[in-house]
Amino acid sequence: MSQPIVIEKHKSRFKELARAAIPGGGNLDLCLTCSSCVNGCPASGISDMDPRKFLRMVLLGLDEEVVQTPWIWWCSMCQRCKRACPMGVDIGALVFMARQQWSRENTPKGIQKSCDLHLEFGNSTGIHREDWVSLCAELVEETRQQEEDWKDLPAPMDKKGAAYYLNQNAKEPTVEPEEMIPLWKILHEVGIDWTYSSERWDAVNYCMFSGDDRDWETVVRRQAEIVNDLGCKTLINTE
Amino acid sequence: MDPSWNREDLKVTCQDPCNLVRKGLGDSVADDLRFVIKQVVGEENFVDMWPNKSNNYCCCCCCGGGYLQSGFVEKRRAFGRIKFDQIQATGADIVVTPCHNCRSQIEDLCQVYGGGYRTTHLWSLIVKAMTRKSK
Ligand code: SF4
Ligand code: SF4
Numbered sequence: 001m002s003q004p005i006v007i008e009k010h011k012s013r014f015k016e017l018a019r020a021a022i023p024g025g026g027n028l029d030l031c032l033t034c035s036s037c038v039n040g041c042p043a044s045g046i047s048d049m050d051p052r053k054f055l056r057m058v059l060l061g062l063d064e065e066v067v068q069t070p071w072i073w074w075c076s077m078c079q080r081c082k083r084a085c086p087m088g089v090d091i092g093a094l095v096f097m098a099r100q101q102w103s104r105e106n107t108p109k110g111i112q113k114s115c116d117l118h119l120e121f122g123n124s125t126g127i128h129r130e131d132w133v134s135l136c137a138e139l140v141e142e143t144r145q146q147e148e149d150w151k152d153l154p155a156p157m158d159k160k161g162a163a164y165y166l167n168q169n170a171k172e173p174t175v176e177p178e179e180m181i182p183l184w185k186i187l188h189e190v191g192i193d194w195t196y197s198s199e200r201w202d203a204v205n206y207c208m209f210s211g212d213d214r215d216w217e218t219v220v221r222r223q224a225e226i227v228n229d230l231g232c233k234t235l236i237n238t239e
Numbered sequence: 240m241d242p243s244w245n246r247e248d249l250k251v252t253c254q255d256p257c258n259l260v261r262k263g264l265g266d267s268v269a270d271d272l273r274f275v276i277k278q279v280v281g282e283e284n285f286v287d288m289w290p291n292k293s294n295n296y297c298c299c300c301c302c303g304g305g306y307l308q309s310g311f312v313e314k315r316r317a318f319g320r321i322k323f324d325q326i327q328a329t330g331a332d333i334v335v336t337p338c339h340n341c342r343s344q345i346e347d348l349c350q351v352y353g354g355g356y357r358t359t360h361l362w363s364l365i366v367k368a369m370t371r372k373s374k
């Protein structure tokens with residue numbers, strides 16, 4: 001009698017990796033192929049890819065394609081698909097894991113550069129400490145002089161023991177610094193005791209986008225240390 | 240808060256940030272956002288997008304996309320098309336955007352697809368309506 005054909009089990013390394021890494025396992029095998037995710041996703045159709053297709057690739061063990069498709073940079077990990085999915089499949093988490101497989105050299109340059117600048121200078125646009133400090137001082141001084149109603153406006157820097165610590169998206173001082181002033185005015189009017197720090201004051205963290213957990217954590221920890229050193233009880237994240 | 244600065248009855252809508260609403264604190268924080276905007280621009284001048292709150296479409300970036308940094312301009316604009324259509328359907332003059340990156344994207348979509356709205360930070364709008372206790 002002839003023997004039944006033994007099909008060697010396809011190795012799906014990526015799927016197993018994802019199942020272990022995603023809290024709750026990501027419900028990957030529960031997909032009904034209903035397409036709710038596809039219809040609700042702004043990245044569907046870009047380069048002939050969509051979330052369901054991506055998930056099928058993972059489940060079929062097409063590991064090479066999964067970690068090579070640039071579509072993972074076009075899904076924003078917004079989780080709208082997860083919300084729409086009757087089975088709670090977490091495709092955004094899969095995409096994050098696929099991003100983690102890309103080497104630093106291949107990660108889109110703009111994202112990696114913002115992350116590298118953050119690690120080096122403490123903010124993602126690479127503003128030097130003295131420039132940040134003098135920019136805030138000049139802006140507040142100008143406002144005090146030009147607006148009678150705001151001649152007592154503060155913009156505190158490294159104020160020990162302030163109740164609130166405020167960070168700021170580095171794009172603001174870089175491209176539209178005057179947009180920070182209304183924020184200072186509101187805080188002043190409602191009587192909030194706040195401070196910026198002269199270092200590591202950025203509100204964004206592009207290391208999250210690049211998928212590098214270690215860099216991401218480093219950035220968060222460094223700012224947390226500053227907040228602790230200043231003795232602030234609450235961090236206001238403006239981003 | 241005094242909305243009388245909005246003499247022209249400018250219509251205002253808002254972008255619900257995915258990280259804060261869908262991935263974060265849920266619809267209650269989106270309701271808080273609407274409460275504040277209505278105080279600032281006048282109740283009748285707020286117009287909501289559809290779908291909204293936890294169901295809103297992502298605009299591109301801050302929830303983890305990083306589009307504005309990654310340089311895929313064409314893809315970013317294709318991604319944002321649905322957001323642009325959603326905003327245009329409200330007929331809003333102003334879109335309140337939750338962060339600098341959303342703001343850049345939504346402003347760019349307006350230019351590229353020929354929209355008729357402007358964008359602003361929430362704090363810049365609040366200051367317009369703020370009446371000062373001390374003055
Ligand atoms: S919505 Fe969920 S169940 Fe439906 S195809 Fe997408 S992942 Fe599968
Ligand atoms: S997380 Fe990605 S796949 Fe899911 S809806 Fe958002 S962009 Fe689409």
